[in-house]
Amino acid sequence: MxxxxxxxxxxxxxxxxxxxxxxxxxxxxxxxxxxxxxxxxxxxxxxxxNSAARALAGAQAKVVGLALPRPPATLGVEPFFMELISGLEAELSTRSYALLLQTVPDETGEIGLYRRWWSESRVDGVLVCDLRVHDQRVTILRELGLPAVVIGPPSSAGGLASIWSDDQISMTEAVEYLVALGHRRIARVGGIPRLAHTAIRTRAFGEACERLGITEATTVSTDYTGENGAQVTRALLCRQARPTALVYDNDIMAIAGLGVAHELGLRVPADLSIVAWDDSPLCRLVGPPLTALSRDISAHGVQAARMLLSAMEGSPVEDVHDEPAHLSPRGSTAPPPQGSRP
Amino acid sequence: MxxxxxxxxxxxxxxxxxxxxxxxxxxxxxxxxxxxxxxxxxxxxxxxxNSAARALAGAQAKVVGLALPRPPATLGVEPFFMELISGLEAELSTRSYALLLQTVPDETGEIGLYRRWWSESRVDGVLVCDLRVHDQRVTILRELGLPAVVIGPPSSAGGLASIWSDDQISMTEAVEYLVALGHRRIARVGGIPRLAHTAIRTRAFGEACERLGITEATTVSTDYTGENGAQVTRALLCRQARPTALVYDNDIMAIAGLGVAHELGLRVPADLSIVAWDDSPLCRLVGPPLTALSRDISAHGVQAARMLLSAMEGSPVEDVHDEPAHLSPRGSTAPPPQGSRP
DNA sequence: CTGAAAGCGCTTACAG
DNA sequence: CTGAAAGCGCTTACAG
Missing domain, CATH: 1.10.260.40 (lambda repressor-like DNA-binding domains)
Structure with a gap:
């Protein structure tokens, strides 16, 4: 033809x-x-x-890039990215933009990818996620002049437009709820420490516990995988005075935690309360359904895509403070067992 | 710059x-x-x-397209696609090919997308998944002359190169295992009926049960979502003579089924055995860990990408018969409860 | 082995 | 309001 x-x-x-x-x-x-x-x-x-001819003649490539800064293996189980992608897609496809995806092993690889995309004129703009506290990527992107929107806290966005939801509010809400239920020994199974939002959550968790007089509050770091989450949960539950409530930084680890509780013969929520972060449909499917901090990740993606599209048109783009995740109490949280109440 | x-x-x-x-x-x-x-x-x-200039001058765009024929909402929870994508990515990125992703609402939308990709010269080739029994997409792709590889059974690939694993073998293995454990009332929570591999599984399930003298064998269709899986499981377990073993067409539904068993006070595996298909890490995380038909989806993706790359170079490409999924017995399967044994 | 030239299919100033 | 022309940055026959 x-x-x-x-x-x-x-x-x-x-x-x-x-x-x-x-x-x-x-x-x-x-x-x-x-x-x-x-x-x-x-x-x-x-x-x-012809998109190539159009791009060559100076118009846009009509492509938006997303680098996925996680090892492929983690991606498969992490519902967050797929939900984000479906939101991005929903917005981009109505405007005839395509989404170019590439996994990158680390920050250096990601920077290399941006340089390549830029020099090949492959994309009109990029979305950046998994912000680090001092993130080099934002510097490079500004240098290249590649339109970009950061999905993460503005404090680390280095002047790029950002969309975020305030994890401090959500974390505080979760801790207050657990304390109101009567829990005094609360532990958190946290995400990757160098990520900006993890740092925010860690601080918020510590502050909320301190304010409420919870002295036995620990955060343990993980790599977000279910395996690691299970391992950390096992260690926490085998302690002398084991926590009566656990807060997880993603839903996969929360589900893994539920599995470990089952394995150790602990009943959820009678013996142990569990709170998950990022409420994918999975949380409602397990038994008992998990209490979770939920927000609409897909809508977050739609919004991020819109911001990038305006940035690419050259319009000034305001930071967007999306709705924070709110607690959806379900079957995995309850007052702590009698013996451990104050 | x-x-x-x-x-x-x-x-x-x-x-x-x-x-x-x-x-x-x-x-x-x-x-x-x-x-x-x-x-x-x-x-x-x-x-x-510059990729645009290169593409315009008649060389390749260095882009491979993948249409995702599922509603965005389903995508988020379905580990299969993300695992497939990470495999594709792993191979494509070493050869400097990018992956262009787009969700499509239905077959018509997907065909429209292929036409657009073709007329815009956006992609050098495409991967096709979720094959239907009589799939129009393969006809269109052949008409357009767009290099393509089908991820699915060759019987429906209409002459396009295909990569598949034989679900009949796997299904038979699962049924034989359950029967060997002593189960006589086995039900299957199946996927979307019009998909080619679902049809293959349905036939294999029926044939295996018949051959082994299992007369009470039912397949119920679903849309692959956890919600639907839960609903169907609930209906099956509320029957007069409820099944003692359930085989699920994906892992999300199997996990949902585990949740329903929990909700109904049934112990897994003492009262009910569960077998999942597509063994994502999730299966190992829940309690009890799920017996599953497992295969390396990511490796499947690597292989599919390789085939497409050779097809794009004009080399003749043989159909690939990948290793079938094999049963990994874990904690969710056991002999049926006493009362129900023959 | 090397160079000069045409052409891919668009967009966009620049004249009329 | 419209047309003729240059140019984007490559690739690829075609001469030398």
Whole structure:
């Protein structure tokens, strides 16, 4: 099959290629009648602008890039990214933008990828996630002048537009709820420490516990995998005075924690309360369903895509403070067992 | 920042742009010494070929497309796709190919997407998944002449190269195992009926049960979501003579089924055995860990990407029959309760 | 082995 | 409002 080009349309309509371009892109330069005729012919021929030619001629590539800074193995089980991607997709596809995905092993790899995307003119803009406290990526992106939106706290976004939800509020809500239930020994199975949002959560957890007089509050770090979450949970539950409540930084580890409780013969929530973060449908499927800090990640993605699209158009973009995750109490939280109450 | 172009290299090296192109692409036409000099300069300048220009000049776009034929909401929880994607990525990225992702609402939308990708010259080839029994997509792809590899049974691939694993073997293995344990009332919570591999599994399940004299064998269809899996499980377990073993077409539904058993006060595996299909790490995390039909989906993706890459080079590509999923017995299967044994 | 030139299919100033 | 032309940065026959 031969692809129809603008020259074909121009010939058919008896106008110049330039006129076709103006008509197709809805710009001034052609009369309404000519425009209509051109559009009709384009439609009839099933014309689609060649994206390479368009990009080369200085227009946009109509592609947005997303580097996934996690090892492929982790990605498969982490519902967060897929939910984010479906949100991004939902917005991008209505505007005929494609999403270019690539996994990267580490920060250096990611920076290399941005440089490559930039020098190949492959993408019009990028979304950055998993912000670190001092993140080099934002510096590079500003240097390259590649439009970018950060999915993470503005405090680490280095001046790039950012969209985030305030994890401090959510963490405080979770701790207050557990304390209200009567828990005094609370531990947190935290995420990767160098990530900016992990740092925020860790601080919030510590502060909330201190304020409420919880002295036995621990945070243990993990790599977010279920295996690691299980391992840490096992260690915590085998302690002399084991915690009566656990707060997890993602849902996969919370589910793993539930499995470990089961393995140790502890009843959830009678012997142990569990709170998950990032409420994927999984949390509602397990028995008992997990109390979780939930927010609409997909909507977060839609919003992030919108911001990037405006940034790419050159409009000034405000930071967006999305709704924080709120606690959805379900079957995995209850007052602590009698013996451990104050 | 200004991107270095081949003209810059040519000027620096004192040769023509053509010579630079030959040198960079490892083709004949330049002496070894000139080639080395050109490569050194390119490297020093941080040169990267502009992908749009390259695609326009008739070379490849270096992009592979994957349409995701599931509603965004389902994607988030389905580990299968993310595992497949990480496999594809692993292979594509080493060859400097990018993966273009787009969700599509249905078959018509997917066909439209292929036409668009084709007419925009956006991708060099595509991967097709979730094959239907009579799948229109393969016909269209052949018409367009877009290189494609089907991830699914060759029986529905309509002549396109395909990679698949034989679900009949796996299903038979699962049924034989359950029967050997003593189960006589086995039900299957199946996937979307119009998918080719679902049909294969349904037939295999029926045949295996019949051959082993299991008369009470039912398959119930679902849409693969956890919610639907839970609902179907609830209905099955509330029957007069409830099944003592359930086989699920994906792991999410198996986990949902475990939740329902918990909710109904049934012990797994003492009262009910559960077998999951597609053994994501989740299966090992829940309590009890799920017996599952496991295979390396990520490796499947690597292989699929390799096949597509050769197809795009014009090499003839053989269908690949990947290793079938094999049973990994874990804590969710055991002999049926006393009363229900023959 | 090397160079000069045409062309891929668009967009966008620049004249009329 | 419209047309003719240059140019984006590559690749690839075609001469030398």
């Amino acid at each position: 031969k692809r129809p080009t603008m020259a074909d349309i121009a010939r058919e309509a008896g106008v110049s290629k330039g006129a076709v371009s103006y008509a197709l892109n809805g710009r001034a330069g052609v009369s309404d009648e000519t425009r209509r005729r051109i559009l009709a012919i384009a439609d009839q021929l099933g014309f689609r602008a | 200004k991107r270095p172009t081949m003209a810059d290299i040519a000027r620096e090296a004192g040769v023509s742009k053509g010579a630079v192109s030959y040198a960079l692409n490892g083709r004949a036409g330049v002496s070894d010494e000139t080639r080395r000099r050109i490569l050194a300069i390119a490297d020093q300048l941080g040169f990267r070929a």
